[in-house]
Amino acid sequence: GEDVEQSLFLSVREGDSSVINCTYTDSSSTYLYWYKQEPGAGLQLLTYIFSNMDMKQDQRLTVLLNKKDKHLSLRIADTQTGDSAIYFCAESKGELSFGAGTTVTVRA
Amino acid sequence: DTAVSQTPKYLVTQMGNDKSIKCEQNLGHDTMYWYKQDSKKFLKIMFSYNNKELIINETVPNRFSPKSPDKAHLNLHINSLELGDSAVYFCASSPRQGANYGYTFGSGTRLTVV
Numbered sequence: 001g002e003d004v005e006q007s008l009f010l011s012v013r014e015g016d017s018s019v020i021n022c023t024y025t026d027s028s029s030t031y032l033y034w035y036k037q038e039p040g041a042g043l044q045l046l047t048y049i050f051s052n053m054d055m056k057q058d059q060r061l062t063v064l065l066n067k068k069d070k071h072l073s074l075r076i077a078d079t080q081t082g083d084s085a086i087y088f089c090a091e092s093k094g095e096l097s098f099g100a101g102t103t104v105t106v107r108a
Numbered sequence: 109d110t111a112v113s114q115t116p117k118y119l120v121t122q123m124g125n126d127k128s129i130k131c132e133q134n135l136g137h138d139t140m141y142w143y144k145q146d147s148k149k150f151l152k153i154m155f156s157y158n159n160k161e162l163i164i165n166e167t168v169p170n171r172f173s174p175k176s177p178d179k180a181h182l183n184l185h186i187n188s189l190e191l192g193d194s195a196v197y198f199c200a201s202s203p204r205q206g207a208n209y210g211y212t213f214g215s216g217t218r219l220t221v222v
Contacts, residue, residue, distance in 0.1 A: 030207075030208050031207065031208050031210075033210065035213075037149075040215075040216075041215055041216070042112075042198055042213035042214050042215040042216050043151075043198065043200075043211075043213040044213070045210050045211070045212075048210065086149055088151065090207075091207075092206070092207030092208050093207070094164075094206070094207065095141070095153055095156055095164060095206070095207050096153070096207040096211055097153075097207075098150075098151040098152075100148065100149060100150050101149045101150075101151075103149075
């Protein structure tokens, strides 16, 4: 977690967009990942972006990558109660190295 | 069909005991991992095995001993359990060694040492 940093908490109203930010350290990371962990469950791969891309869209998810600033973000459009979870950013630094996770709470 | 399965899901035990956690993957992956998630949700890699061979052994007390009888299984044995070992332990696998292939995680084993 020291190499990948995320804000710890995000509260968002149902129907609004959520934006989760992450900074990483290894500019040679080939892929950057977002994982989702629901309560009592393991980590589920949500999406990933190849390092030569700036943006990737996958239904309600949009990943933005700023390689110069080593900044990664995940936007969830039309956030639903089922999106309440912990979201982990990870860089491929040899093996996967994770941030501390952002707990997203969706309120009605 | 569970891709990466861990047993048990919950484990409560006393200090000083020895316990094992088992992990099996049916994905045909070559590489398996153990991660520890502490109470602050921070995930840290402990071990990585590729085709039954130890690849990564992070700074983990030698009370923790992984064993891989075949590439579909990676078990974790812990001797002389301490309070600080309480955490959620996740097993994961990937098609090959390295982070570029994405990992598939098990649902975790919550270990509580009392």
